[in-house]
Every structure is written in structure tokens, then in C-alpha cells.
Amino acid sequence: MKRTIALDCRMIGRSGIGRYVESILDQIISQDVEDFRFVLVGPYERLNSYVNRKNIVGVESYEIEPLSYRDTVEGARFFTRLSRKVDLIHFTHFNLPLFTPRNSVVTIHDLTPLILKDLFPVSKRFSLSLLMRLNKGRFKRFIAVSQSTKEDLVRLLGIPSEKIEVIYERVSCRLVSSKRILPEELQGKEFFLYVGNRKRHKNLDTAIKAFDTFFDDHPGWMFVIAGRKNAPRDYVDETLDAVRNRSCFIEYDGPSDEVLAGLYANTKAVVLLSLYEGFGLPVIEGFAFGKPAIVSNRSSLPEIVGEAGCTVNTDDLQSLRRALFRVAEEQIFYCGLCKAVQERFSFFDTYSEIARLKELYQAVLGHP
Known part of the structure; x- marks a missing residue:
């Protein structure tokens, strides 16, 4: 029986993380993923074209602005409800709800605000630090996009090395x-x-x-x-x-x-x-x-x-x-x-x- 993965696509259409999401989606609909099927989470208008494509079984519409206070608070309720309907949630960025479901993994692209503190507002540094510290024990695994990022996760947040998998990014086809x-x-x-x-x-x-x-x-x-x-x-x-x-x-x-x-x-x-x-x-x-x-x-x-x-x-x-x-x-x-x-x-x-x-x-x- 295929397991259902909820893929966080809230940042689709934006530079950087949006490219990462689009690349994963392109790979999902063009390859045989065998044991898994995917529910996409994000703006319905942007994700509608993926409905009924290979390995995609649906879209959970999410229209709240990413990285907003409302996203952090209401997102917690949304993803808690969603977690009961899927086997695993894959968050693709650190714009996390206040509390993430325990059946989830997260991709961390960088920890720039925690490293170059003087270049970022206190509010951004505080929210990133708070969300990561509240949730780091709740994730099943962390995905780092480079060995360098993995080392930062261990050094700055004390995440056990064995919980972090390095998976490089690909160029969008x-x-x-x-x-x-x-x-x-x-x-x-x-x-x-x-x-x-x-x-x-x-x-x-x-x-x-x-x-x-x-x-x-x-x-x-x-x-x-x-x-x-x-x-x-x-x-x-x-x-x-x-x-x-x-x-x-x-x-x-x-x-x-x-x-x-x-x-x-x-x-x-x-x-x-x-x-x-x-x-x-x-x-x-x-x-x-x-x-x-x-x-x-x-x-x-x-x-x-x-x-x-x-x-x-x-x-x-x-x-x-x-x-x-x-x-x-x-x-x-x-x-x-x-x-x-x-x-x-x-x-x-x-x-x-x-x-x-x-x-x-x-x-x-x-x-x-």
C-alpha cells in the first residue's frame, strides 16, 4: 500500500525555495516513486496544474502568506489536522508552524539569520531561533542541502548528526x-x-x-x-x-x-x-x-x-x-x-x- 506524503509547497513561485519546490515536483511527476503518493499543500491556483498528474493525489489549499504571524499560528492547527490524514509531512523551509506534527521532516537550506546576525532584523532572528528550538525535537529527520549546512545545524542548534541527511539540490529541468x-x-x-x-x-x-x-x-x-x-x-x-x-x-x-x-x-x-x-x-x-x-x-x-x-x-x-x-x-x-x-x-x-x-x-x- 502506498504511503501518503504531504509536500509543503507554500513557497512555490518565489525565488530560491520556490525553485526547490518546483524541482521536486518535476521529479515526482516524471519518475516512478513506487511506494509513495503526494498531497500538495499551498496556493491552489499555483498547484492546480499538478492535480491528477503522476503520483499526485490531491491539493490541500493553503492561502495564508508564508512567514507571517498568521502562518505561524493558524498553520499549527492546519498541519495538525493534515497530519491525521497523511503518513508524513515534508516541510520544505523553516517557515514552520508554532508546533509541527511529530510525523514530519524538514529541509533546512541555510541558517543565515543566525550566522550573520547583524544583517537581519531581530524579529527574523528571534522567530527562526524560536521555531527551530520549539520543533527540533519533533522532527523525525532533517534534510540539509549541503554538508556545510549540516555542520551548522549540529553546531548552532545541537541537532544530532545522525538525524540529518545531506541531500543536494538539482537544477530545474x-x-x-x-x-x-x-x-x-x-x-x-x-x-x-x-x-x-x-x-x-x-x-x-x-x-x-x-x-x-x-x-x-x-x-x-x-x-x-x-x-x-x-x-x-x-x-x-x-x-x-x-x-x-x-x-x-x-x-x-x-x-x-x-x-x-x-x-x-x-x-x-x-x-x-x-x-x-x-x-x-x-x-x-x-x-x-x-x-x-x-x-x-x-x-x-x-x-x-x-x-x-x-x-x-x-x-x-x-x-x-x-x-x-x-x-x-x-x-x-x-x-x-x-x-x-x-x-x-x-x-x-x-x-x-x-x-x-x-x-x-x-x-x-x-x-x-
Whole structure:
């Protein structure tokens, strides 16, 4: 008899976690998951297209705004009722109800607010810390998206190592298979690419300052910043106001998959200089298009990149500028990186995230 898993899809449609949810759904409806069937939890309008698809048996509509006070309080009642109808609930983010059902597992992508405390409001740090401490003993298992994140869970929250399973993320097949649209202003241009939100820990001000110096000697190149802008004006705007080579920086707010695919396919390299990353999905998205990465030497990024990019100390702008020059100018060096990208991506491309999730579900539930 098939077991029923309730999959938390409340964040679908949003960057980051939304990509993670979409990727899992794509794997569920395209593969044989054998012993399991899935009920999806989240906004009905976004999830309706999955109804009656392979391995999907229904949708539990949940329209409360994620990460809100109402989500935390009313979500506790909702998921308690749901837990009586399913065998297991898989929470896909730390936006948890006040008390989670005991028949549940959770994916933790990062603990950024607890590590870079000065960059996050007290309210966010407090809510994350409270929800994790209230519920850490209630979960059957934790899923960490990297070995680095697993180590943070052990170190910061005291979660036993044996309760944490590392399961890497996969690139969304819908992104790779999308039509590739390169905006007209980039056609014929050489450029580097950042993809992601513009939160402080993404360290975009450091990247912008390094590129401004790079553009003094490479005026025909560009740095593309592609991702959702959450405020009319932020620290990225303030940094861009002070650069000498403003025309070399271009921004896309919430680009479509087609535009993202076009950017990845035509960039020289993906740049991700975050002060902390739980995984670093844009890095392997770049790998999927054959592009190396320039990343900071922090948290999970060296683990994910391996030899398929340049790992730099972001406190050393000279080191960062040197990496940009080498990628742009040294053809033999760049070709070596691209070869390493093929080898590194072959690991992620053949990595079966859904198979590992099935193994975890089975380990938690045991045999029927």
C-alpha cells in the first residue's frame, strides 16, 4: 500500500525555495516513486496544474502568506489536522508552524539569520531561533542541502548528526529546457552574471566595487545583476550610484526563465560572492549551461564548486580582481575551468534527489 506524503509547497513561485519546490515536483511527476503518493499543500491556483498528474493525489489549499504571524499560528492547527490524514509531512523551509506534527521532516537550506546576525532584523532572528528550538525535537529527520549546512545545524542548534541527511539540490529541468532569450542590449557583449535576491549577505556591493575597477581596463564588458528587487531602493542602488563605470552594470528585476536561460547560456561566468550560502543553486544552474563560477570561500560554496571555478577571499579585493582578469583574459585557464565544469555538473546531473528523498521517507516510515 502506498504511503501518503504531504509536500509543503507554500513557497512555490518565489525565488530560491520556490525553485526547490518546483524541482521536486518535476521529479515526482516524471519518475516512478513506487511506494509513495503526494498531497500538495499551498496556493491552489499555483498547484492546480499538478492535480491528477503522476503520483499526485490531491491539493490541500493553503492561502495564508508564508512567514507571517498568521502562518505561524493558524498553520499549527492546519498541519495538525493534515497530519491525521497523511503518513508524513515534508516541510520544505523553516517557515514552520508554532508546533509541527511529530510525523514530519524538514529541509533546512541555510541558517543565515543566525550566522550573520547583524544583517537581519531581530524579529527574523528571534522567530527562526524560536521555531527551530520549539520543533527540533519533533522532527523525525532533517534534510540539509549541503554538508556545510549540516555542520551548522549540529553546531548552532545541537541537532544530532545522525538525524540529518545531506541531500543536494538539482537544477530545474524547466530552466534548462527553456527557450533562451538574450536581451538586445547584451547581444554581442561579454558579461559576468549574478543571479539571486539582493539581500545584504549576498555581498553585491563587494562584487560591484571589484567590477568597477575591472571595467577601467575592460570598458566593453558588463556585470549583469538578475533577481528580485524587494524594495524601491536598496544598498545595491547606493553602491551603483558611486561607481565610475555605471553603464557597465545592468539589472533585471525578476527575469523570466527564458531570459535567465539566455543569460546563463551567454555569460562568461557566474559570480556569487555571498558571505553565507546554504547551497548556492545559481552555481550549478551555471554549470548546466557549461559556465564556471567565481565564488567566495565561505560556507557551502567551495563544497559545491569544487574545481569548476575560482574561490576567492572577498575581504581581498585584489584577489577578486585577479580572478576576474584571469577568467576574462587567460584562455587556457578558462578552458580548464570549463572542462572541470563538465565533470562537476555530471555529478549533479546524475544525482537523484528524489531517490534520496524516497530513501529518507522509507527510513522514517519503515515498511508498511
